[in-house]
């Protein structure tokens with residue numbers, strides 16, 4: 001396989017920001033993966049696993065190691081288990097194309113996760129979620145290579161340790177695994193999840209009859225909502241939501257309510273609530289539509305940072321820190337990043 005040198009990473013991320021990778025490999029099959037990781041071991045290089053680059057911010061200095069661009073593309077139906085169809089997909093398969101295929105085949109489970117950018121291999125890493133669904137509920141197993149030892153291992157759903165926007169693969173022990181393919185358990189018949197507020201409102205406003213709400217219709221609704229709310233990647237550089245929604249103690253939330261009676265919340269387990277960070281950034285800190293030169297906050301979503309042209313990585317980081325500080329000053333909440341700094 002061909003290992004390239006000094007490749008600009010800007011073109012490989014949706015933020016369209018970042019310096020060069022010292023080494024870069026297109027990984028199209030397991031042999032490529034084994035060769036590339038052996039090269040990194042021999043040269044003692046750090047590894048960055050890259051999918052669609054839609055959840056990372058690469059430093060202006062670039063990456064002084066080997067980038068593995070995951071391009072393993074197989075999709076296979078692996079039979080049935082407990083009444084569900086097991087479908088596996090290679091790490092490099094484009095996520096939304098895969099979701100479209102499952103919906104076309106009448107398989108339930110991924111429809112609410114339509115139009116999320118990126119690849120299948122990255123979906124388990126932060127347990128992607130949207131519109132009331134999380135990918136953890138459809139994952140059967142994850143096959144990954146330990147790049148320190150070269151050993152391939154299959155993780156069960158439980159072993160992935162999924163939680164809100166995180167998993168084992170985000171921990172220091174999990175970082176040495178390159179996800180090769182993911183197995184999904186999808187139902188031929190299933191309940192459609194339409195109770196999430198944005199979807200329920202859409203159905204009501206557009207007068208959609210219950211009988212019209214099919215699997216494909218749910219996908220279409222999610223796509224329509226997302227297209228209106230989120231920036232078009234062809235037009236803006238962005239990595240989507242920059243911060244996670246903070247989860248705080250109910251008692252903390254009650255104190256905040258005295259000061260901000262309109263602050264929304266969602267239940268998040270015993271004695272905990274989730275606060276929509278976008279509401280805080282917009283209503284308490286006034287960041288929606290904020291702009292400084294080529295960096296700013298998207299006009300329709302205060303969680304989304306945008307590169308309007310030639311922004312540097314450092315400028316995005318400075319704006320993110322400014323937002324963290326403003327939220328802390330108003331609420332004492334410390335926002336956690338969803339986007340990973342490389």
Ligand SMILES: Cc1cc2nc3c(=O)[nH]c(=O)nc-3n(C[C@H](O)[C@H](O)[C@H](O)COP(=O)(O)OP(=O)(O)OC[C@H]3O[C@@H](n4cnc5c(N)ncnc54)[C@H](O)[C@@H]3O)c2cc1C
Pocket residue numbers: 014048049050051052053054055056070091116117118119120121122123125126127128129130169177178179180230231238239240241340
């Ligand atoms: C407009 C927009 C909207 C978005 N909306 C959502 C949303 O609704 N919900 C949501 O959860 N996310 C959302 N995201 C974030 C992003 O789409 C997801 O996190 C997606 O899964 C990232 O996929 P990727 O292939 O681009 O990963 P990358 O950005 O390339 O990588 C992300 C992380 O995963 C690791 N990684 C990637 N592939 C592998 C692999 N094969 N093995 C091991 N590690 C790997 C990388 O090292 C990195 O740490 C959005 C992003 C954008 C730009």
